[in-house]
Amino acid sequence: xxxxxxxxxxxxxxxxxxxxxxxxxxxxxxxxxxxxxxxxxxxxxxxxxxxxxxxxxxxxxxxxxxxxxxxxxxxxxxxxxxxxxxxxxxxxxxxxxxxxxxxxxxxxxxxxxxxxxxxxxxxxxxxxxxxxxxxxxxxxxxxxxxxxxxxxxxxxxxxxxxxxxxxxxxxxxxxxxxxxxxxxxxxxxxxxxxxxxxxxxxxxxxxxxxxx
Amino acid sequence: xxxxxxxxxxxxxxxxxxxxxxxxxxxxxxxxxxxxxxxxxxxxxxxxxxxxxxxxxxxxxxxxxxxxxxxxxxxxxxxxxxxxxxxxxxxxxxxxxxxxxxxxxxxxxxxxxxxxxxxxxxxxxxxxxxxxxxxxxxxxxxxxxxxxxxxxxxxxxxxxxxxxxxxxxxxxxxxxxxxxxxxxxxxxxxxxxxxxxxxxxxxxxxxxxxxx
Numbered sequence: 074x075x076x077x078x079x080x081x082x083x084x085x086x087x088x089x090x091x092x093x094x095x096x097x098x099x100x101x102x103x104x105x106x107x108x109x110x111x112x113x114x115x116x117x118x119x120x121x122x123x124x125x126x127x128x129x130x131x132x133x134x135x136x137x138x139x140x141x142x143x144x145x146x147x148x149x150x151x152x153x154x155x156x157x158x159x160x161x162x163x164x165x166x167x168x169x170x171x172x173x174x175x176x177x178x179x180x181x182x183x184x185x186x187x188x189x190x191x192x193x194x195x196x197x198x199x200x201x202x203x204x205x206x207x208x209x210x211x212x213x214x215x216x217x218x219x220x221x222x223x224x225x226x227x228x229x230x231x232x233x234x235x236x237x238x239x240x241x242x243x244x245x246x247x248x249x250x251x252x253x254x255x256x257x258x259x260x261x262x263x264x265x266x267x268x269x270x271x272x273x274x275x276x277x278x279x280x281x282x283x284x285x
Numbered sequence: 286x287x288x289x290x291x292x293x294x295x296x297x298x299x300x301x302x303x304x305x306x307x308x309x310x311x312x313x314x315x316x317x318x319x320x321x322x323x324x325x326x327x328x329x330x331x332x333x334x335x336x337x338x339x340x341x342x343x344x345x346x347x348x349x350x351x352x353x354x355x356x357x358x359x360x361x362x363x364x365x366x367x368x369x370x371x372x373x374x375x376x377x378x379x380x381x382x383x384x385x386x387x388x389x390x391x392x393x394x395x396x397x398x399x400x401x402x403x404x405x406x407x408x409x410x411x412x413x414x415x416x417x418x419x420x421x422x423x424x425x426x427x428x429x430x431x432x433x434x435x436x437x438x439x440x441x442x443x444x445x446x447x448x449x450x451x452x453x454x455x456x457x458x459x460x461x462x463x464x465x466x467x468x469x470x471x472x473x474x475x476x477x478x479x480x481x482x483x484x485x486x487x488x489x490x491x492x493x494x495x496x497x
Contacts, residue, residue: 192407192408196408227466230463233454234450234451235447235450236450238447239443241446242446248420248425250439250442262443266482269478269481
């Protein structure tokens with residue numbers, strides 16, 4: 074990347090180019106969420122946004138960087154919320170976390186980039202790396218940091234697994250009745266599981282593999 | 286479909302054509318698991334198996350039917366196991382179910398078709414329909430049938446969500462440390478959650494949205 078490009082990317086003028094930049098991101102989110110990472114091309118995004126491919130590269134860099142910028146909109150509120158919710162008492166962190174995540178999924182503005190992340194990460198290693206970087210490093214590691222246990226990271230990941238799996242079955246694969254029930258019903262059942270993974274003693278009553 | 290085709294498909298001779306059929310299915314599983322449903326073509330499967338596309342259509346029908354036949358190998362042991370495990374006491378069904386599902390994921394033979402299902406269902410409506418039909422109708426509905434609760438289906442789906450989400454983060458997106466820990470550690474933490482969803486009273490200590 075040239076110095077000029079880097080500088081431009083860092084301090085871009087907030088005028089008409091800002092509108093173009095946002096339009097490109099909106100188109101990119103749509104494309105990635107519908108088609109997944111692999112089938113989406115910078116050329117296709119540029120065409121749908123009515124600009125030249127070179128301009129997309131100029132603003133964002135590689136396709137991976139376009140993807141990161143496009144899905145970032147889902148993480149900005151998630152990270153804000155995370156900082157806020159980690160302030161509360163640890164024995165209700167499960168409900169607060171669950172409520173924030175399903176709030177993002179229920180909101181059409183943040184659902185599109187979340188769909189883009191899930192649809193892309195499952196089929197493409199580059200997108201999976203972005204997912205790991207954003208979700209693990211930024212979100213799960215911070216949540217784990219609040220948990221006082223030697224296996225805090227694993228706990229945070231198993232909590233995330235319940236949430237990610239529920240979101241997949243409800244919003245992506247649309248299994249009924251899960252896809253149609255009120256979100257409060259889901260939060261009421263998922264939150265205690267998230268809490269249990271994070272701070273509970275779930276393994277207490279299990280004693281290794283059964284003898285069969 | 287002609288009568289002749291239907292008859293052939295039902296009672297095919299178990300000789301050299303059986304070998305060809307199995308070879309096509311093995312290739313199809315690889316293709317679907319690596320590339321997902323949309324990017325896989327009957328033509329590509331035929332080419333990799335060294336046969337004509339017409340033969341693939343002759344044995345299996347449409348691409349959707351090739352997909353179903355290819356992933357069925359993961360469901361045969363799952364359904365056998367299901368019938369077996371539903372025989373046991375209901376208060377340990379969580380551990381038995383969890384153990385069976387992670388047994389399938391840990392086994393390379395059944396992991397490939399499971400990857401094919403996950404990678405395909407997330408990006409394609411046809412594959413998602415196959416997923417719903419196989420998982421919901423055949424597996425979850427049967428598990429729900431064993432649960433004595435008015436919301437048995439939702440319970441079975443939320444239990445499945447914990448398992449599906451854990452499998453996604455461990456085997457597909459490979460988030461650490463979840464991807465590397467011993468499977469027994471995962472079973473020990475996931476099984477109580479599955480049990481709790483199926484037969485527990487998880488919503489007991491929650492009382493609606495917090496006032497914030």
